[in-house]
Every structure is written in C-alpha cells, then in structure tokens.
Amino acid sequence: MDNILVAKNVSKSYGNYTALSSISLNIPKNCIYGLLGPNGAGKTSFIRIINQITHPDTGEILFNGEPLAPQHISYIGYLPEERGLYKSMKVGEQALYLAQLKGLSKAEAKKRLKYWFDRLDIGDWWNKKIQELSKGMAQKIQFIVTVLHEPKLLIFDEPFSGFDPINANIIKDEILQLKEKGTSIIFSTHRMESVEELCEYIALIHKSEKILDGKLSEIKKAYKNNVFNVGLEIQQDVDALMGNLNKNYNILSSSFDGGENQLDFRVQLPSSHTAGILAELSSMANVNRFEETIPSANDIFIQTVNNKDNDR
Amino acid sequence: MIGKLGLIIKREYLAKVRNRSFIVMTILSPLLIVGMIVLIAYLTKINDNEKRVISILNESAFFHQEFKPTEQISYIHLDGIDLEEAKDSINSMGYYGLLYLPYGKDAETVAKSAYLYTKDNPNTQMTQHLEGIIQRRLRQGRLEKLGVSQDQFSQVEQPFEINLATFDGEKSVKGINEIKAFIGGGFGYAIMMFIIIYGGFVMRSVIEEKTSRIIEVIISSVKPFQLMLGKIIGTSLAGITQFTIWLISASLLLFLAVMLFGIDLGSMANNTNMPPGAMNEMSQLATMDSEMMTYAREILDIPWGLLIVSFFIYFVLGYLIYSSIYAAIGAAVDNETDTQQFIFPIILPLMLAIYVGFFSVFSNPHGPIAVGFSLFPLTSPIVMLMRLPGGIGEGGVPLWQLLVSIGLLIITFLGIVSLAAKIYRVGILMYGKKPTYKELIKWLRY
Numbered sequence: 001m002d003n004i005l006v007a008k009n010v011s012k013s014y015g016n017y018t019a020l021s022s023i024s025l026n027i028p029k030n031c032i033y034g035l036l037g038p039n040g041a042g043k044t045s046f047i048r049i050i051n052q053i054t055h056p057d058t059g060e061i062l063f064n065g066e067p068l069a070p071q072h073i074s075y076i077g078y079l080p081e082e083r084g085l086y087k088s089m090k091v092g093e094q095a096l097y098l099a100q101l102k103g104l105s106k107a108e109a110k111k112r113l114k115y116w117f118d119r120l121d122i123g124d125w126w127n128k129k130i131q132e133l134s135k136g137m138a139q140k141i142q143f144i145v146t147v148l149h150e151p152k153l154l155i156f157d158e159p160f161s162g163f164d165p166i167n168a169n170i171i172k173d174e175i176l177q178l179k180e181k182g183t184s185i186i187f188s189t190h191r192m193e194s195v196e197e198l199c200e201y202i203a204l205i206h207k208s209e210k211i212l213d214g215k216l217s218e219i220k221k222a223y224k225n226n227v228f229n230v231g232l233e234i235q236q237d238v239d240a241l242m243g244n245l246n247k248n249y250n251i252l253s254s255s256f257d258g259g260e261n262q263l264d265f266r267v268q269l270p271s272s273h274t275a276g277i278l279a280e281l282s283s284m285a286n287v288n289r290f291e292e293t294i295p296s297a298n299d300i301f302i303q304t305v306n307n308k309d310n311d312r
Numbered sequence: 313m314i315g316k317l318g319l320i321i322k323r324e325y326l327a328k329v330r331n332r333s334f335i336v337m338t339i340l341s342p343l344l345i346v347g348m349i350v351l352i353a354y355l356t357k358i359n360d361n362e363k364r365v366i367s368i369l370n371e372s373a374f375f376h377q378e379f380k381p382t383e384q385i386s387y388i389h390l391d392g393i394d395l396e397e398a399k400d401s402i403n404s405m406g407y408y409g410l411l412y413l414p415y416g417k418d419a420e421t422v423a424k425s426a427y428l429y430t431k432d433n434p435n436t437q438m439t440q441h442l443e444g445i446i447q448r449r450l451r452q453g454r455l456e457k458l459g460v461s462q463d464q465f466s467q468v469e470q471p472f473e474i475n476l477a478t479f480d481g482e483k484s485v486k487g488i489n490e491i492k493a494f495i496g497g498g499f500g501y502a503i504m505m506f507i508i509i510y511g512g513f514v515m516r517s518v519i520e521e522k523t524s525r526i527i528e529v530i531i532s533s534v535k536p537f538q539l540m541l542g543k544i545i546g547t548s549l550a551g552i553t554q555f556t557i558w559l560i561s562a563s564l565l566l567f568l569a570v571m572l573f574g575i576d577l578g579s580m581a582n583n584t585n586m587p588p589g590a591m592n593e594m595s596q597l598a599t600m601d602s603e604m605m606t607y608a609r610e611i612l613d614i615p616w617g618l619l620i621v622s623f624f625i626y627f628v629l630g631y632l633i634y635s636s637i638y639a640a641i642g643a644a645v646d647n648e649t650d651t652q653q654f655i656f657p658i659i660l661p662l663m664l665a666i667y668v669g670f671f672s673v674f675s676n677p678h679g680p681i682a683v684g685f686s687l688f689p690l691t692s693p694i695v696m697l698m699r700l701p702g703g704i705g706e707g708g709v710p711l712w713q714l715l716v717s718i719g720l721l722i723i724t725f726l727g728i729v730s731l732a733a734k735i736y737r738v739g740i741l742m743y744g745k746k747p748t749y750k751e752l753i754k755w756l757r758y
Contacts, residue, residue, distance in 0.1 A: 015754055051532040078532040084525030089327065100319050101533040
C-alpha cells in the first residue's frame, strides 16, 4: 500500500455552487503533497471532506486502503486555515482538551505536551490565557495540538500565515522533521515559494476541478519548453552577430551591455539537443552562460490556470 | 464517542461556571431578589401603618353611631364649628379628609347633600368604604319605613356564600383552581426563564466558537452534532447548578430576612385582594378554619409526584428543543447583534404560553384554548404544567391529552434537533454572511 489517501471521483456541491467536480487524487505515503490552487478553488472543501467535516455527494475516499470512516479521525491531524482557540481558556487546559478529543489519554497528552512545549520553548505559557498571547504565539499552540497525537496524515492549510519569518522557519523545520519520521503531509497553499521548498508532489485545483497533478520534478520537466538563457562575451559587431543568430534561431529577447561587451539573449530551441548551438556559439564568442529555464511552480501554476481559462 | 461527549460537556460546564460574570450573577441574584422582597414588604408595611384620619362634621341628627374606626381609618367628630372653619383646620392639621353631613330632616336628605372634602382626589377604597357605611344606614332606614325592625334587618344582612362541591361530593373551595394553576404556572415560568437565560448562553457560546475560529479545529475531532449536544448539556448543567444555588441561598436569605425584620410575608399577599366590606365577615372564624383545612387538603391532594415527573419530562424536552434552536441561531450568525431577528420568533411562543396560561388556564383549566396550547409542542411545556396540578383522569387532564402532548413534544424534539443540527453544521463554517431565512432553508438541504 503506497498511498495514504486515495480520492476517487469526489464531487461536492452546495446548492447550485459546485465546490468539487470529480476530483481523483493519489497521495503517496511519507511525502509532502502540495494542494495548490487559487482562493475559492475547492481546496478547503476537499480537506474538509478528508476530515469528515462534510461528506462528498459522490465518490469515495480511501484512507490507508480502507474507506474513510470515523475511527480514522485519530490518525489525521488538521491545522485549518481559519484557526483559533478559546480565548478565555488557559493554554495547558485547552491543549489537553483538544488532545483528548483526538483520543489521547490525559496522562499521555500531558507527557507529550510537556515535550513539545519544551521543544518550542514555550514551557512557561501553560497557565496563561490565550487572550494574553500574540497571534504568532497562539499559532504555535495550534501547531502543537495538530501534531500531538502523532497522526499518520497531517493536513496543513496555509500553515505559515500569521507567523513571522523566524517562527515560520521553525515550523517549516518541524514539518520536515515530521516527514522524516514517516508522516504523510498534505500542504495546502496558494503561496508558491514554500511549495518549491517543501513539496515532492503537487495537485493543482482550479474552479473545482483538478487540472494537474504528479511529482513536482516531473511536472517541471514536462513544462520545460527548450528555452535557454545565453550569455556571450563578444569582440565583433553586435548587430552583425545578432543578424546572423536571428537567421538560424528563434531569439525571444536580447540585451547588450556595450561597456562589458556582454550580450544576453533568450532562445527557443526546436528540441532539447544543445550540442549544435553550443558548438556554433563557441566558435563565434566566449560563452559565459548557458542554462535551461526551468519553470517555477509559480509559472506552472499561472500558465496552467490561464490555459484552462482560455480553453473555455 | 460517549467519552468525547463527556469531555465536551465537562469543558462547557467548567467554562461557564468559571466565567466571572456567571459567578457574580450566581452570588448577586439571590441578594437582589431577597433585597427586593424585603424592600417591598417593608414599604407595604409602612404603607399599611399609615392610618387615615377622617374628620366628620355632622350637623344632622343622623349617622352618629355608624362611623366606627377600623384598622385603616379613624374618625374625629367635630362639633360647634362651621364648614369653612372645619375645612381650614382639617387642611392645616394634615388629616386625610372631611366628611360633611349638613342638617336635614331625614337621613335621605342628609345623605344627598353630604360631601367628602379631601386635599387630592380621594382613594377609591376609602370612598367606597364611606359610601358603604352610609348606604347601609339608608337601606336600614328605608326598610324600617316598610316595617322591618333593626333585628330583622341585621338578620337579612347576613352575608351569603355558596357552598361548593365537586360531583364526587367532595367539598371544594373558591380559588382552588387559581391556586393550582398558580403552582403549575410557577413550574412553567421556571421553564421559560431557564430556556431564555440558558438558551441565550448556548447561543453566545456557539458564536464565541465561531468568532474565535476554533470551531473547525474541534469538528475535525468530533461531529458537529456531538459538539452541539455537549454544549447544550454542559450549559444546562451549569444552569441547574446556578438555579440550585439560587434556590438554596435565596430561601436561606429569605428565612434570615423574615427572622431579622419580622416581615409577615402572608400579609403582603392578603391585603391586596381583600374585597371592601370583607371586614365584617371576619367573624365567621369557624367556617374559615374548615376552609383553611380544605385548602390545605387540596394542596396536599395536588399530585406532586405526577407534577414533578412531568416537570422533569417537559423541562428536558422543552429545553432541548429551544436550546437547539438557539444553537442553530448562534451558528448562523457572525455576531450577537445579528441574532435579534431570529430570537423574537423563539420567544414569542414562550410569552404566548405564559399569557395564555395566566389568562385562560387559570379561569378554565380544561377549556379548548387550554387544551390546544397544552398539546401544541412549543407551548405545551408551560401550559400543560399549569393544568396538571388538577391531576389526571376525571376532573383533571385526560390521560390521552397528557400522552399526546408528550408524544408530540418528542416528535417535535427529534424534528427540531435534526433541523437545528443541519443549520448548525453548515452555519459554523460560514463566515461573513448575514443569513436570511431563505438562506437557512437552503442550508437544510445541503
């Protein structure tokens, strides 16, 4: 069994509004899976279905090979995007309560909480009330409560919102460590920077439909379009050289720095074979840069969404 | 699952009980209520102690024996001064009023031109009392003319009261229906207060979970229905705790107050509805005694067991129905100010039940209106309890009505709780929308 979660043709609508239309996903074990999409695409609806907060109209979800059932709740940890805590309750009491709701015994919950509080260096908050804490501090508590019952599947919906960069880094490291320990993680966001860093797999959801999914590195490979960035240090006349190049190649853009005699251009090649052009360029000038442009997750995201919208 | 429900109940209970304003209210309310009672009793006492003085300037040959002092009124007979002098002196002495009986050849003429002068508009009871005295004398005079002697007159004047009995031949007494309905009404009123106070607590607690955004964290661990149920039960346990504390401390305080200030609580109730002219009926102590016995017996005869068991049933079902509606409202809105439009329709049937109860059930506990409202599930917890002190079966609530009423209540309970749970489930995850009734109906179909 390689997948922690399998969704088969899951659909959900609210009245006339379709939140998810026939989504199928395989989420492999022990990886970080990015669930991407613009606001309102249906990510949260899908996550709520996994958490059994709502139920799909049609379709099926398998958790670890079994149809999703109430007892799976204790194997899932969920940090929602809309998150908060009881304001007038003490930190420790509240964490204990939430941990017990996930099925931990009181003693076990206490032990683990102590470990985590020490680990994130917040041991002295135990008797504070939430309303005395800052937003970032409360987020730390929420993170602890989410992971405390050592779930097999963790779902983070925009986990870094509300954190300052330092704490965001601490949380990111914790997420990576959890993955090392064998936890599978679904990571939902519309911020692409963190996706590049963390996710091995992604699925892109747009207007209630899945439009792309797979291993991030493979997707990137598939989205390569043989565009190369080239830098030449030239001696001869730049216009003649450019004229020559334009005859043989599809130059997308170029710029010339006269002071440094540096010519930079982007070129679209018919295939990924680079030997020919490299040999030709080397014979003309000194090549100081030659790199393939690999699309960022952000590019892929924007490109796919736009293509999809143009199709309609 | 039961364990989780227990956890939720415990948290809701503790959150409520530890809340500062809850603690303050728990301590302060009995003090305030007992304080009010003591104050009212004290003021009533002062009021009663004020004896009104009426001076009488009687220039006629009649009415000299008639005006005898009572607890509230005493008389001063003036002599040898004229009316204007009398008015001036009465006014300056601060007496309540001056009754002027001018000279006349007979009682009728005197009465016709008699005047009561007072500083302000006279109190109705006082005027009625004086009129009663004069009228009695006049009637006596008229009858004497027809040849009825004084002795015969006083025999004729013996007051009459009809004897009351039920068909079983049991002796019944006046007002017992009212007393019974009042006792039932007390229970019904308690249910209404409980629903309004603690239903509101449930609602606020749901709104708090929504606005603090903890709701989604929690319902990823438990079912929304469990959370709603736990909240309702936890809050009502806190409510029962508070009620019990109120009851015990208020009765202790009241007891203390009665001991310390020597307030006669009974006199408060009695004084107000004593009919005019009731004074001279007081002599019949013997019948009073047996009447008291009958009252006592009737009150003991109230089927307390039945009443308490039904109170429990109606309380639990009624409270669950209403508080789940409150929970659904809390889930549908984003803040408390948006709740008004939804709360009014909930309170309406409760108010209706109380008013119908006090106006219709008191006078006719088994009439069609009383029966209708005691079957209708949203009013039955209150109205049926007002009817039940009459017992069930003959002379009381027919058994089928009780059973139908409870049956309807249970069906309504199941229906409303599942509807409320649906609205709750959808509502708690909806933000930023001011819901309309149309919207809510749509949610029911999600």
